[in-house]
Amino acid sequence: MSGGAHTWVGTAHGPVHAGTGDQYVQVQEKPDPWSFRRVADDHLAALRDTFVPPPGFAAARGRLRTTRTVFLDGTPGSGRSTTAAVLLAGLGAYRELLPGEEGEPGLREPDVVSRGDLLLLDLSAAGRDRWDALHPDLPALRASVREREAHLVVVVPHGEWLAGALRPFRAEIGRPDELGVLRRHLEVSEVPFSRFPVPAFSEFLGTDRTRSMAQLADFTDLVKAASEADTAGTLAAWADTALRSFRGRRTEVAAQVAGLGEAGQRALLLTVALLHGEHGDVVHAQAAELLRALGGPVDERPLLQREDLAERLSAVGARIGADGCVRFLVPGQDTEVREHFWDTMPEVRGSLGRWAAGLPEPLKPEAAAHLAAAHLRTGHPDALHELAASWCAKGAAEGAAHLLARGLRDPAHGRETRRWLYERTRARPSPTESLVLAQVCGNVLSLTHPFQALVRLHHLSRNEGGTRHGVAALRELVATDPRVLPQLVRRVLRDEHPADPRVFLDACPAEAVTEGAAEEVLACWSLVFGALPPPAWQPYAARWLHHAAASPLREVLLAVLVGAAAPLPRGRGALFAALYACARDAERAAPGDPARAAAVSEALLARLTAAQRAARTERGAVV
Structure with a gap:
């Protein structure tokens, strides 16, 4: 909890938002990077x-x-x-x-x-x-x-x-009980404890009890890390270690870096900080890649004359655990090391971004999170956006998506990231950038701000060229959040963009139509009939009819198609014929009950006939 703004979201297809800082979650396995x-x-x-x-x-x-x-x-x-x-x-x-x-x-x-x-x-x-x-x-x-x-x-x-x-x-509301908050976080983190009070807890809270709920969450996360690093310790010892880490070890880390005279040692220290908790083989390989990216010398000694990984890790205050993964001995040191290099060696920032772009895909989300946090912490969301664009140019789509997702969730700079997404979707993105923009707008922004996601995905659908990522994400948004359909059809009717008839066909399936939106959807179909030849719209009309066959809104959906065609006097007969031919073709390919599909064709024919008679009557009345 905190008094600031974090972002949490709820169900898999509903928008949710809440407050700042990080919320730590213990999971049995790593989620898919795009999840x-x-x-x-x-x-x-x-x-x-x-x-x-x-x-x-x-x-x-x-x-x-x-x-x-x-x-x-x-x-x-x-x-x-x-x-x-x-x-x-x-x-x-x-x-x-x-x-x-x-x-x-x-x-x-x-x-x-x-x-x-x-x-x-x-x-x-x-x-x-x-x-x-x-x-x-x-x-x-x-x-x-x-x-x-x-x-x-x-x-x-x-x-x-x-x-x-x-x-x-x-x-x-008042402030919740601070010790109660600490206890709850420890319970959720499965940190064993036997008794309160713990002196370090009292020292952390102080007499004025002004710690924010986010600070309490961060502190208990450090207690958790201390318990994992020293499984034989006690809660009091873990709390002491956490308190030292919470107060910061900047001076200690600066002295540690100054004491590492070799570029290879510093590269290993920074790699452990960036890939904290990864397997030793990964850390070993990526430390060499980072050294190369930073222009460090190659170790030309024979292999057996070089220090082994355990010895090299010991020199930087880290070790390989029983699970084969590398961690610092001091909880929170990974953060301190990252911030030290970022703040005191700004010339390495560009190289870090290029190194991270070349990481294997499973490692990119973690590296992206660290780089994004560094850019945002130092007030440079523009540099974060430039990094995401450069990763797109290198084909590192998943990493770029995670950079932007972190930017969206940042309470201080989320607005700038939303603005950047708006500008990029209005340009002509590359195929990789189109994929990233669709993923971020469709799977991150839509959860908290569905209307903003709609606007950006609509622009992307118009401008993405040969790719289909934007329109697929737009269709998914319309299908899962019925609130956005009225705004989409109003945008299509208002803007008269040449791409919109096809965007409408792709993004507005019959499943998304409600009775209240039928009138505006009818107007969009009228645009389609006026702008596109039958071969372009007939496959979509066939799927529309397939859905109508089993829908309680069957008559509404049929009325939309016929009503959209009726106001077009030029070629109306040919258009009606094309609609009926489409219905007969759809009937033969329809899933489910053939009798129900045939009934849809007959119902459509009845409406077309009635519309044709009405048009003749109207012409006769005019004459």
Whole structure:
């Protein structure tokens, strides 16, 4: 938990967001590198497992369930953002509102709330100007939430005033019990403990008890690392070690690096920090690659005259464990070493990026996370985006995707990454970049900001050339999140982009159509009929008819096709004939019950006949 903003997400196809810092998850095996949604699920599971309800939580939860709206306040560091996430996650998958960004509706716009939505508006870090600008829109947002039977949690800047009509929905939380938070994290991390108090815990918390919930999570992670490095130790000893690491070992690490006179030793030290916990063979091979990337000398001594890996690791304060993996003896030293080299040797940054691009695919996500954290920590999201672009140029798609995913989840620089994605999807990306943009927008951004993902994937679908990554991701988004379909069809109808008829066919299957969206979908099909020849649209119409055969919306779907063709007087007869021929072909290839497929063809013919008669009657009336 923290008082800042982390990002956790919920179900595999629902948007969720919560608060900052890292949430640590213990899993039995590494997830697939592209499994952004599985990782999201793990984050939310860890959030729920480690959450300790603060004072006022029960009242806030009751207010949310009875009034559908809560304006949540609390002191910074009390876990406001995480509490808001847990409040909403208890009801299902939710999404975050970011008014003012590309693709995000304003708080007064009708699209901002869909029926049954769970919404988070986190303004915990908003300055006075932003709060004053958004505060007048909150009553309208609250009214939309009530009308559409949605739920809303707004995290307000601490101590800010609320308009009189909003005050009944205000809830304030206190700080949860710090020792309780430590105990919960230790339990989840499976760190054995026998008793409290532990002197190092008291020293860490201090008398003023002002540690943020994120700091508590980081500290207990260091306790966990200490317990793994010294399995025979005690909780008190692990806590002492963790406290030293938490306070920082910058001076010790600087002295350690200064004492390593050989380039090969420093390359090994940095490799262990970047690939901490990887197998010894991997560390050995990649240390040599890093030395080469940094221009270090080649060791020309005979093999048997060189130090073995265990000896070399000992010289840099690391060792090979019983599992064959390499770790530092001191918990947290990997972070300290990475930050030391990054901050004091800026000339190595470019070489590190090029070295990491050449890593085997299973290693790229970890290296990408470290490089992204370094760029973001030092306030250079632009350099992170340039690195991602360079990795795309080298074909390192998975690593580039992980760089950008980390940028999206960063509370301080996520907006810049979202903006960069917007600009890149409007350009003409390479095939590799198209794949990366589709993955990041479709599997990361869509979880928390589906409307922004829609806008970016729509641009990408128009501009990606011969690849189909963007339109495939757009189709998946439309299929899994029904809220975005109305906005997509409105964009197609509004923009009149030459690529949009084909984008619509690819991204809007019949399965995604609701009765409420039928009128606008009909208008899109009318664009298709007017812009494309029958061979281009008939395969899509056939799949549309296949779905209609088993759908309770059969008549609505048939009305869409016929209604889209009817207003086109030029060649209307030929168009009707092409539709009916398509239905007969679809009938022969239809899955399932042949009688039901034949019934669809007959129903379509009846509608076409009725439309033709109506057109003749209209012409007769005009004459």
